[in-house]
Amino acid sequence: MSDPNNTNQWKTLDKDLGRINQVEVATQYISRPLVGLGLSLVFIVLAGLASMLFFGQQPTSFVVIAAAVFGAYMALNIGANDVANNMGPAVGAKALTMGGAIAIAAVCESAGALLAGGDVVSTISKGIIDPASVEDSRIFIWAMMAALVSAAMWVNLATYIGAPVSTTHSVVGGVMGAGIAAAGLGAVNWPTMGAIAASWVISPVLGGVIAAAFLAFIKAKIIYVDDKIAAARRWVPVLIGIMAAAFAAYLAMKGLKKIIKIDILTALGIGAVAGLVFYAISAPLIRRQSEGLENRNKSLKVLFSLPLVLSAGLLSFAHGANDVANAVGPLAAIVHAAEFGAAAGKVSIPLWVMVIGALGISFGLFLFGPKLIRMVGSQITKLNPMRAYCVALSAAITVIVASWLGLPVSSTHIAVGAVFGVGFFREWHAERRARNSNRKRVAKPVAAEERRRRKLVRRSHFMTIVAAWIITVPASACLSAVAFFVLNAIGS
Structure with missing residues (x-):
């Protein structure tokens, strides 16, 4: 016969252990964000120590060390925010897991930055500030430092509120803000700023229109036909060929510029050849993969999943090749000015600066990227592999069109605009089908209030993102001006 006192003691012990376990779980949950902050701080410190290896004996080494620290901070924020646009659609369509997306993006972003990243970058960001207006190297260094700090702070804030910004x-x-603070309004190239402001509208609208057009094509030629599998065998290889052509042309212009300068017509020729090759390769593969599939939409998702994963990887590679250099441009400018004592319009980016950019992006993506990846992939509108593929295809084609037209566009605005384009097209298409059904009396009429409730794009996210896009340049300019005055006062 068991002792009642022992039984009560065991029950009390179990309760106490349960409480301790709850405290441990709660502690882990609370400290999880601190782990990311701690690892980020370690990376930033290591970036500063790495810069000491190159400039430890220089009189201006403290400036380069500080710039490397801020550059690492900027790179972390790029990974947390900008990369989500490339991987979000694939994750939202369930073609990739979150872990798989982060791994692919980290490898492809780093490879793009280190292998195909521009060896020469316009340190005053595409001619916005005239170097002659800030000839004093000390003033130029503080201006570039302020630009780096303000941009990183703004992207960090945007990531915190869940807004993908450029x-x-x-x-x-x-x-721009640092240039105005340092040399007045006359230092700014306002026509260039006007073109950039125009791209705020052109980028997302063009991306959205192209994505909606491809989705309309897929619906008309594949989804809403009697034999979906036969239609997929005919058209999916064509879409893969178009994707290959777009990415080949884009990477030919951006990725080969270290070796040879390629004009738009040559790049399009390279793209056409790549498209034909990939069409020839993918046609038998799609035919083999489609054998035994049922004649339903779920089967089509299988055929689009692998091309979607490949396109996401290529988008990340292209982003690393193009955008990383722009982001670390101010850091490269500071390094050049500190080393040679003069500002320059264009400088070579040192390898260690590109390494900081590439590694920072990977760490930022790993530690803080999932929030924005989920938002872009699933919280704006519901995506499946076909819709997500239209987003990736639109992003590549829009960049090619913009390059041909000479427009400065943002890959962030294009990708997110394409997601919105797909969502708004789905709304329009669902509304049209509902009207046709009501007219034919095939289905029960849907009240106007119910149709409004069924909107397929979340308006709250739409307004938040558009507002963030509009105020990005003014906000970062104001932050930069304040940072310049503070840094200049400290330096003096």
Whole structure:
């Protein structure tokens, strides 16, 4: 016969252990964000120590060390915010897990930055500030430092509130604000700023229109036909060929510029050849993959999943090749000015600066990227592999069109605009089908209030993102001006 006292003691012990376990779980939950902050701080310190290896004996080494620290901070924020646009659609469509997306993006972003990143970058961000207006190297260094700090702070804030913004535009605003603070309004190239402002509208609208057009094509030629599998065998290889052509042309212009300068017509020729090759390769593969699939939409998702994963990887590679150099441009400018004692319009980016950019992006993506990836991939509108593929395809084609037209566009605005384009097209298409059903009396009429409730794009996210886009350049410019006055006062 058991002792009642022992039984009560065991029950009390179990309760106490349960309480301790709850405290441990709660502690882990609370400290989880601190882990990311701690690892980020370690990376930033290591970036500063790495810069000491190159400039430890220089009289201006403390300036380069501080710039490396801020550059690492900027790179972390790029990974947390900007990369989500490339991986969000694939994750939202369930073609990739979050872990798989982060791994692919980290590898492709780093490879793009280190292998195909521009060896020469316009340190005043595409000619926004005239170097002659800030000839004093000390003033120039503080201006670039202020631009770096303000851009990083703004992207950090945008990530915190869940708004995907353009890091390139953040740097543009930072450079503009610091330039105005240092040399007045006359230092700014206002026509260039006007073109950049126009891209705020052109980028998302063009991306959205192209994505909606491809989705309309897929619906008409594949989804709403009697034999979906036969239609997929015919058209999916064509879409893969178009994707290959767009990415080949884009990477030919951006990725080969270290070796040879390629004009738009040559790049389009390279893209056409790549498209034909990939069409020839993918046609038998799609035919083999489609054998035994049921004639339903769920089967189509299988055929689009692998092309979607490949397109996400290529988008990340292209982003690393193009946008990372722009983001670390102010850091490269500071290094050049500190080493040679003069400002320059264009400088070579040192390898260690590109390494800081590439590694910072990877760490930022790993530690803080999932929040924005989920938002872009699933919280704006519901995506499946077909819709997400339209987003990726639109992003590549829009960049090619913009390059041909000579427009400065943002990959962030294009990708997110494409997601909105897909969502708004789905709304329009669902509304049209509902009207046709009501007219034919095939289905029960849907009240107007119910149709409004069924909107397929979340308006709250739409308004938040558009507002963040509009104020990115002014906000980062104001932050940069304040940062310049503070840094200049400290330096003096």
